[in-house]
Amino acid sequence: xxxxxxxxxxxxxxxxxxxxxxxxxxxxxxxxxxxxxxxxxxxxxxxxxxxxxxxxxxxxxxxxxxxxxxxxxxxxxxxxxxxxxxxxxxxxxxxxxxxxxxxxxxxxxxxxxxxxxxxxxxxxxxxxxxxxxxxxxxxxxxxxxxxxxxxxxxxxxxxxxxxxxxxxxxxxxxxxxxxxxxxxxxxxxxxxxxxxxxxxxxxxxxxxxxxxxxxxxxxxxxxxxxxxxxxxxxxxxxxxxxxxxxxxxxxxxxxxxxxxxxxxxxxxxxxxxxxxxxxxxxxxxxxxxxxxxxxxxxxxxxxxxxxxxxxxxxxxxxxxxxxxxxxxxxxxxxxxxxxxxxxxxxxxxxxxxxxxxxxxxxxxxxxxxxxxxxxxxxxxxxxxxxxxxxxxxxxxxxxxxxxxxxxxxxxxxxxxxxxxxxxxxxxxxxxxxxxxxxxxxxxx
Amino acid sequence: xxxxxxxxxxxxxxxxxxxxxxxxxxxxxxxxxxxxxxxxxxxxxxxxxxxxxxxxxxxxxxxxxxxxxxxxxxxxxxxxxxxxxxxxxxxxxxxxxxxxxxxxxxxxxxxxxxxxxxxxxxxxxxxxxxxxxxxxxxxxxxxxxxxxxxxxxxxxxxxxxxxxxxxxxxxxxxxxxxxxxxxxxxxxxxxxxxxxxxxxxxxxxxxxxxxxxxxxxxxxxxxxxxxxxxxxxxxxxxxxxxxxxxxxxxxxxxxxxxxxxxxxxxxxxxxxxxxxxxxxxxxxxxxxxxxxxxxxxxxxxxxxxxxxxxxxxxxxxxxxxxxxxxxxxxxxxxxxxxxxxxxxxxxxxxxxxxxxxxxxxxxxxxxxxxxxxxxxxxxxxxxxxxxxxxxxxxxxxxxxxxxxxxxxxxxxxxxxxxxxxxxxxxxxxxxxxx
Numbered sequence: 003x004x005x006x007x008x009x010x011x012x013x014x015x016x017x018x019x020x021x022x023x024x025x026x027x028x029x030x031x032x033x034x035x036x037x038x039x040x041x042x043x044x045x046x047x048x049x050x051x052x053x054x055x056x057x058x059x060x061x062x063x064x065x066x067x068x069x070x071x072x073x074x075x076x077x078x079x080x081x082x083x084x085x086x087x088x089x090x091x092x093x094x095x096x097x098x099x100x101x102x103x104x105x106x107x108x109x110x111x112x113x114x115x116x117x118x119x120x121x122x123x124x125x126x127x128x129x130x131x132x133x134x135x136x137x138x139x140x141x142x143x144x145x146x147x148x149x150x151x152x153x154x155x156x157x158x159x160x161x162x163x164x165x166x167x168x169x170x171x172x173x174x175x176x177x178x179x180x181x182x183x184x185x186x187x188x189x190x191x192x193x194x195x196x197x198x199x200x201x202x203x204x205x206x207x208x209x210x211x212x213x214x215x216x217x218x219x220x221x222x223x224x225x226x227x228x229x230x231x232x233x234x235x236x237x238x239x240x241x242x243x244x245x246x247x248x249x250x251x252x253x254x255x256x257x258x259x260x261x262x263x264x265x266x267x268x269x270x271x272x273x274x275x276x277x278x279x280x281x282x283x284x285x286x287x288x289x290x291x292x293x294x295x296x297x298x299x300x301x302x303x304x305x306x307x308x309x310x311x312x313x314x315x316x317x318x319x320x321x322x323x324x325x326x327x328x329x330x331x332x333x334x335x336x337x338x339x340x341x342x343x344x345x346x347x348x349x350x351x352x353x354x355x356x357x358x359x360x361x362x363x364x365x366x367x368x369x370x371x372x373x374x375x376x377x378x379x380x381x382x383x384x385x386x387x388x389x390x391x392x393x394x395x396x397x398x399x400x401x402x403x404x405x406x407x408x409x410x411x412x413x414x415x416x417x418x419x420x421x422x423x424x425x426x427x428x429x430x431x432x433x434x435x436x437x438x439x440x441x442x443x444x445x446x
Numbered sequence: 447x448x449x450x451x452x453x454x455x456x457x458x459x460x461x462x463x464x465x466x467x468x469x470x471x472x473x474x475x476x477x478x479x480x481x482x483x484x485x486x487x488x489x490x491x492x493x494x495x496x497x498x499x500x501x502x503x504x505x506x507x508x509x510x511x512x513x514x515x516x517x518x519x520x521x522x523x524x525x526x527x528x529x530x531x532x533x534x535x536x537x538x539x540x541x542x543x544x545x546x547x548x549x550x551x552x553x554x555x556x557x558x559x560x561x562x563x564x565x566x567x568x569x570x571x572x573x574x575x576x577x578x579x580x581x582x583x584x585x586x587x588x589x590x591x592x593x594x595x596x597x598x599x600x601x602x603x604x605x606x607x608x609x610x611x612x613x614x615x616x617x618x619x620x621x622x623x624x625x626x627x628x629x630x631x632x633x634x635x636x637x638x639x640x641x642x643x644x645x646x647x648x649x650x651x652x653x654x655x656x657x658x659x660x661x662x663x664x665x666x667x668x669x670x671x672x673x674x675x676x677x678x679x680x681x682x683x684x685x686x687x688x689x690x691x692x693x694x695x696x697x698x699x700x701x702x703x704x705x706x707x708x709x710x711x712x713x714x715x716x717x718x719x720x721x722x723x724x725x726x727x728x729x730x731x732x733x734x735x736x737x738x739x740x741x742x743x744x745x746x747x748x749x750x751x752x753x754x755x756x757x758x759x760x761x762x763x764x765x766x767x768x769x770x771x772x773x774x775x776x777x778x779x780x781x782x783x784x785x786x787x788x789x790x791x792x793x794x795x796x797x798x799x800x801x802x803x804x805x806x807x808x809x810x811x812x813x814x815x816x817x818x819x820x821x822x823x824x825x826x827x828x829x830x831x832x833x834x835x836x837x838x839x840x841x842x843x844x845x846x847x848x849x850x851x852x853x854x855x856x857x858x859x860x861x862x863x864x865x866x867x868x869x870x871x872x873x874x875x876x877x878x879x880x
Contacts, residue, residue, distance in 0.1 A: 039515075039516070040515055043514035043515050046796045046798060046837050047798070048795075048796040048797050048798065049796070049797030049798060049800050049801035049813075050797055050813070050817075051797075052795070052817065107794040107795050107796045108794070110794035110795065111794050111838060
């Protein structure tokens, strides 16, 4: 039997431990002060800057970069964090290539934007290195708000409410806070336990209690929360996953990509994580790319992303596609799975070519079979049970304005609401804006 | 390739690029390397009297102003004249000149304001075979406290007196280096000419404090917590220097007096600008101190290529050509009317023109949908601020309205005739047109 990278099945030991650790190093190492100075000098300080308009949290990017230029990175961090309390994480995980950096005017003449994301990380890292919390809490108001879910939306909401002096209790289903920052997102984007450190730093504002192991619908009801709190914010994310609905889906070796990533993120020793020799990832979003790239970094020999539409329609950005390709992941477009093959365990995936020229995904009847010992499903997540009495539209919580649900005194934000973009930065915006709206209604 | 050979006061050099009297020319080792790199001449760092040499501080001598990417825009120094023995310098000058007969070697001098002091040193310099001397009446720090340098350069009578002593006791060209730390550069220039100077060189450094350390509250460069004003040079002082050169070139009392231009020359273009305003040679220091001697190669090729493109066979073809175009404000043509024009193909939509015009000028740029910036001719006074702040070269131009067109701002027809303030109806002193 071959071993190492050629070993069949889902196993450990494909790469030396040191190699795996090196593979999972920081994707974009932090800028040194010199690099930051050089990068900051490229900002033109545009009027009514397009990058700001492109940022869901509307961080004043020209101002914070000018603060870096002027030798005041902590001031820059305050500018960032006043709009986006998870500015440290967003600096790492935002698809800046489709947001702020996509609209940088430097692209027009040079096709190379100012490195806004890395500069944001430089500023926030500088502030957080001193474990300083730049905000202070207003005098307690005596108002109590329940936040359900300690992901980006819930944390942003809780922090803003706490700043305004309200008492916040966060109810988190998992055993630790952070949401997708902690359990999702590729490890190489947020190394050294940053997600957990950021939560600890955020909680320094005071006035926030985090209760873990508290799942809505599992002994915890919205009705009870409304009885004991003045307002409730739902930032529950998407706990369910779509099924493929094809033969062979239950074979050992088939699992949800989000679970694979969560295991990986929580692993103390990455070399103890088993991975297949031939991995096929079904899907086309960031989760698909994160799962595929990390499989490759763990030592899988062949990793393929199978996406049912064309490249241009792929939700993962071109940058993410290129990242995957650069790590050796094969990208297949216009293919959909029709059967998972295997006897007792996955041995292959049968794919059908598709035609999407008419807008819909139509099978062409032509098939191809890939060898596979591991199949990761990344075809989207679903709301895992809507709280009682809250209107749902298109499978997500319906909201109006700054996250107001159909129920009085209940707000919602993040991936669980309709209209979200499944981005950390969008979740932060929605949590923050809901907090301001809750604050306004509590003090009206 | 154009011939860059320069003849200045009868002194020939293969190009007009000389190294100024400064640290790069303090010793034989440096000057030989400079000549090997291609410099046309040097002004040897200022010599003082025989005897124990001056001493320098033993801490930082330089302060700096940086532009983006730590590009040196301005340099400040508190270094004094040479701190090496006179005899050592003289021997080295003689050796270098003998080995490089085709290069200009000028010796900068600064001794007390006594005729005997000058009579003692001048024959010694003559023996070296150097091509001429430059009188350092400019350094604003240290030596000026001892009655030398800019202390002389700030008193036209002293300039004239010392220049005359030198002309009487030295038979080669005498260049007087002027300090900019005065109110009107024409007075010291006239004094130099009256004293018999063969040429003036300018500018020397500008008195300056480059920065203050906000932890120690000491000026920089800081010596044990204290700072002293130094002399400022580099690209930042070029506009000051160009104006002073032009003032001397167009002053009827000094017109035609040869000038060696100094002040922030960094590229061939800077040199050409000084020369167009009347400088026969240029002297360089900060560019060499920032990038090393090799920068002269860019200067030589750039000037030569520009001359070829313009059809100038020798530098004398263009020296002084900009002087007639330097005039007083009152003679500027008030019938010249221009408007800003934004090239939408070059525009990167940064909006800096808009911010500048809207906040600080004439509200003449409109920000339209999709960040399209357009000029409102009915408000544009053609101030040029938008051109100046635009990060893209050639994106915004000032385009002249043709005679007969109506200026939407004033509603007046643009006149073809030249008309200036002296004849303008708003001028109470206006002379009637005749």
